[in-house]
Amino acid sequence: MQGSSGKKVENQDRRTFFKLAGLVAAGGVVGLHSACHPTEKAPVIDTALSEKSFWKRVQAQFALDPEQVYMNIGTTGAMPIGVIDNYDRYNRVVARHPMGFTDELGWEFGLVKQREKLGRQFGCTKDEIAFTRNTTDGLNTVLFGLPFEKNDEILMTHHEHVSALSPLQVLKDRFGVVLREVEIPVLDLENGDQVVEAFKENITKKSRALLFSHIPYKTGVRLPARALCKLARENGLISIIDGAHSAGMVELDFRAIGCDFYTASGHKWQCGPGATGILYLRNHGDRLPLLWPQNSCLYPYVSQPVKNDRLKINDFSSQFGLRGQENYPAMQAMLDACDLWEEIGRDRIEGYVCGLSSYLKRSIKQSFGNSTPLFSPDIPELTSGLTSFNPFKDVHDQKKIEDFVDRLKREMGYVIRSTEFHLHKEDTKSTYALRISTHLFHDHAQVDGVVDAMHRLYERMR
């Protein structure tokens, strides 16, 4: 009985969800564009009508309020309609059979098949990837699992998120770990080597780990992850990447990046449900001194601290992903969003998102003038879907920026957010910026619209 109904649900899912199958085939005719290489004239998607209609159909997959233009994916994304429908269906099956839903939906303990699929999409094996609640969850698992001791140094940029800073501060206060903030260039950033050099200068004999956001949320610059991980390996450091803003925005291959840990959100750019994420651990942790399981309900009966051969007893996911009763529907729905991204093409999404972002950056410069500080560079390898800038004379005026964000939403219908940071590590005053997210459900007309709306509001508020 359950077997046959399970099949029914699966087939129905495929039919309902993969509405994009035909679309992707049509899109394939015009081919993929290379990631983040905007042309001087216009983004590549403007060159062919079929590209335009392809993205129009992608955009029709979302249920966003048409009365507003939502441009704050950096905080959280929006589920596609097919993902919502599936999520709803999974929840209904769980509600009907609270104990038997796993059979009915064909899910097994540890979601092995699902992790295999995730591994294929993110460049790793099923035993190197775990489902988590979000990026914060992954960061806590890693930072509290590693055996840091008094005077061990952890290097990080001066633009990290509180999700990393909070566990790091606990390590400092509890164990005497030393936190070394590395200043990364902002306005004078021209290439990734400058960032690598800044980290290199701060490595000492006591350095143990290097932590950075692949895309720091404050400015939206994309940091040179591969080169930083290479630097970490060359110096015997553990590399930990906060990937809150990369999964679902840019194509990721964890093995190729060469990090030890990568923690990412499923609910932001990947557009899965809330409280979903992934955590990657390289090569079964064989480079690590030790890694303690965190909150695992199987310790010490099944799981053990990870140290070389001991990890092989169990897979990483069982040891680090388990937190008691799981939200299987949410995890599966996130995977459905991942499958949709695969269908569209992750390189194609990256090209589109970064192309749109580059168009936004150039439009801001055109509208507000070349001297307007853009905190996220329009340089292909350093670009992401986040753009931050401040059009006002006084970049330290917090109230002005916050009022601007508020009025842009209330009066113009564009939802963005503000960020606060120190341009230079030693600054005593914060700099404030407007941060705009552009994603696959946006188009050039919306980018023109937000720039125009921001400019009109700026004229009223300057």
Ligand SMILES: Cc1ncc(COP(=O)(O)O)c(C=O)c1O
């Ligand atoms: C850089 C960065 N790291 C971590 C987080 C936290 O993400 P999550 O809510 O998925 O844990 C955020 C949230 O915006 C972020 O910007």
